[in-house]
Amino acid sequence: MxxxxxxxxxxxxxxxxxxxxxxxxxxxxxxxxxxxxxxxxxxxxxxxxxxxxxxxxxxxxxxxxxAPVQVYVVVHQGDTLWSIASSHAAKGQDLREYVFQLKKLNNLKNVTIYEGQKLLLP
Structure with a gap:
């Protein structure tokens, strides 16, 4: 072994x-x-x-x-800059600022708008 x-x-x-x-x-x-x-x-x-x-x-x-997309809105009877701003502004955005931007972008002297007018939205 x-x-x-x-x-x-x-x-x-x-x-x-x-x-x-x-x-x-x-x-x-x-x-x-x-x-x-x-x-x-x-x-x-x-x-x-x-x-x-x-x-x-x-x-x-x-x-x-x-090339950002430009969005227009056609003014209807009874529309105001304020009503357009309230329906198209971002949630929480100041409507006065949006109206100011609308006026500036569309070369408006005052808040008078006319039926059928096309407005460029900011």
Whole structure:
């Protein structure tokens, strides 16, 4: 029994055991390298995609912001600047300021408006 243990110990410490350990280490190193390469590839892909998206997206944003939509309202009988302002002003906006903007935008000298007149809304 003792001789079998000695032979087994000698067999385990021989060159075969060393090469198995070395092979495992090489395999682990290859795995780590593959993981690192994969992570770097993903980061690079995200960076390039984000850069291209931002570069292309900025042109669209400027094109949309360059030509704001102008909204008109046609004056009906009984309308006043105050009634137009109260129906079209943003919630919480000062109506006096909105009337002032209406007058300035439409080059009105006073608050007199006429039926059928088109007014540009601020």
């Amino acid at each position: 003792y001789q079998n243990s000695q032979m087994l110990a000698q067999y385990n410490h021989g060159p075969t055991a060393v090469s198995i350990d070395h092979a495992c280490k090489v395999k682990k190193n290859r795995t780590y390298v593959r993981v690192v390469v994969f992570i770097i590839s993903v980061i690079l892909l995200l960076f390039v995609g984000g850069t291209v998206s931002a570069w292309v997206g900025n042109g669209d944003a400027h094109a949309k912001g360059a």
